[in-house]
Amino acid sequence: MTITPVLLCGGSGTRLWPLSRKSHPKQFASLLEGESLFQASARRLYGQAFSAPIIVTSDTFRFIVTDQLSAAGIAAEAVLIEPQPRDTAAAILAASLFRAQTDSEGLILIAPSDHVIPDAAAFSAAVLAGVDAARAGQIVTFGLTPDRPETGFGYLELDWKPAGTAPEPIALRSFVEKPNAESAAGMLAEGRYLWNAGIFLATVATLLKAFRQEKPELFAAVQAALAGASHDLGFTRLEPIAWAKAEAISIDYAVMEKARNLVVVPYSGRWSDLGDWAAVWRETETDGLALSGAATAIDCRNTLLRSEADGLEIVGIGLEDIVAVAMPDAVLIAHKNRAQDVKQAVATLKARNARQAESFSKDHRPWGWFESLAVGERFQVKRIVVKPGGSLSLQSHVHRAEHWIVVEGTAQVTIGSDQRMLTENQSVYVPLGAVHRLENPGKVPVVLIEVQTGSYLGEDDITRYEDIYRRT
Numbered sequence: 001m002t003i004t005p006v007l008l009c010g011g012s013g014t015r016l017w018p019l020s021r022k023s024h025p026k027q028f029a030s031l032l033e034g035e036s037l038f039q040a041s042a043r044r045l046y047g048q049a050f051s052a053p054i055i056v057t058s059d060t061f062r063f064i065v066t067d068q069l070s071a072a073g074i075a076a077e078a079v080l081i082e083p084q085p086r087d088t089a090a091a092i093l094a095a096s097l098f099r100a101q102t103d104s105e106g107l108i109l110i111a112p113s114d115h116v117i118p119d120a121a122a123f124s125a126a127v128l129a130g131v132d133a134a135r136a137g138q139i140v141t142f143g144l145t146p147d148r149p150e151t152g153f154g155y156l157e158l159d160w161k162p163a164g165t166a167p168e169p170i171a172l173r174s175f176v177e178k179p180n181a182e183s184a185a186g187m188l189a190e191g192r193y194l195w196n197a198g199i200f201l202a203t204v205a206t207l208l209k210a211f212r213q214e215k216p217e218l219f220a221a222v223q224a225a226l227a228g229a230s231h232d233l234g235f236t237r238l239e240p241i242a243w244a245k246a247e248a249i250s251i252d253y254a255v256m257e258k259a260r261n262l263v264v265v266p267y268s269g270r271w272s273d274l275g276d277w278a279a280v281w282r283e284t285e286t287d288g289l290a291l292s293g294a295a296t297a298i299d300c301r302n303t304l305l306r307s308e309a310d311g312l313e314i315v316g317i318g319l320e321d322i323v324a325v326a327m328p329d330a331v332l333i334a335h336k337n338r339a340q341d342v343k344q345a346v347a348t349l350k351a352r353n354a355r356q357a358e359s360f361s362k363d364h365r366p367w368g369w370f371e372s373l374a375v376g377e378r379f380q381v382k383r384i385v386v387k388p389g390g391s392l393s394l395q396s397h398v399h400r401a402e403h404w405i406v407v408e409g410t411a412q413v414t415i416g417s418d419q420r421m422l423t424e425n426q427s428v429y430v431p432l433g434a435v436h437r438l439e440n441p442g443k444v445p446v447v448l449i450e451v452q453t454g455s456y457l458g459e460d461d462i463t464r465y466e467d468i469y470r471r472t
Contacts, residue, residue, distance in 0.1 A: 143194025
């Protein structure tokens with residue numbers, strides 16, 4: 001029997017701002033070197049004991065999900081689209097009901113998509129250690145052996161202290177909310193407390209029974225949303241009216257803290273939820289310094305310096321316990337001990353209507369991405385990258401005209417009834433009000449510079465006539 005992974009990736013974390021924002025959250029970012037956290041999570045739960053994953057995400061991220069899975073060489077069993085965020089309980093229930101359509105007795109592993117677990121083999125061994133208990137009707141959760149008195153995590157209290165290093169299920173006594181520093185130190189010393197990883201293994205039937213018993217109204221709403229789901233470009237869109245009736249509640253509060261059939265498998269390998277910049281520093285530091293991009297540290301200690309923009313140098317001199325992250329449109333400077341408070345800065349920016357609070361400097365689209373290079377009162381300059389096979393919608397603008405200059409690749413351009421191919425160093429003018437489209441029929445990305453001029457340059461000045469991605 002194989003295990004079906006369920007990866008939750010609809011969140012929009014703010015504690016890693018400015019790199020993680022609502023429009024492009026941390027699970028899709030390359031916080032560590034190489035692939036994204038989402039790709040690493042999907043790869044960790046792929047092959048051998050695992051079947052193709054079920055992904056639960058939002059409409060905003062659906063094409064990022066499929067692009068990143070494709071780049072990792074992984075095909076999903078399904079991608080479920082939440083019409084609006086309803087926290088983890090509804091998302092997990094939707095995935096469980098979907099899996100029950102083909103195998104109600106199958107095992108599923110619920111996992112966040114933004115955790116760092118470097119030793120995939122050790123983690124798989126911990127999962128397999130819980131299989132027999134899960135098949136016997138228990139819900140298996142996984143507890144991380146703490147290495148410090150952490151106040152940012154919830155804890156799991158065990159019936160007895162784990163003995164040895166071999167993973168085995170242990171009865172759960174209670175969930176413990178995030179403690180204060182003194183309590184966290186006491187729990188670390190006591191040895192019966194593990195960090196709550198928010199990862200669960202159970203049969204579909206066991207989870208559905210728990211939901212029916214503890215949250216019947218939630219069960220009915222999510223069941224109706226799945227029954228009324230539509231299928232669109234390979235995605236399963238949950239029905240929005242029924243989904244809106246689902247209670248927004250976490251899986252712990254909805255089911256797990258009430259269940260009497262929970263056991264815990266301890267995991268003592270390396271793990272991090274990369275919940276703030278202090279956690280990123282712990283994962284990446286060498287001799288106390290965590291440097292990324294064009295970063296230089298002179299006489300610095302216990303400091304993270306990160307440049308996330310081409311051509312932007314960040315230099316620290318004489319710093320200690322400092323986090324500094326520089327992006328093209330925002331810079332964060334904070335004491336490392338205040339890393340958890342970054343979300344307060346995001347809330348302040350949002351109250352001021354600063355676009356940097358939620359919008360990423362690169363705006364990702366199903367056809368590729370763009371970024372603003374210069375913005376004036378009546379003009380804007382963008383760099384646009386269209387992936388092979390990508391196509392902008394057939395559209396027009398009420399308030400702006402555009403100039404396109406191709407700098408890499410070959411683009412097919414439609415303006416009114418005129419269609420032409422543009423190669424490198426060629427340009428075209430799109431008059432205000434003209435119906436137009438740009439496509440990439442080639443095998444390499446198309447890169448162009450777009451110069452917009454007009455009285456209003458917002459992204460909502462778009463009238464779409466045709467769109468291969470079925471956006472409204």
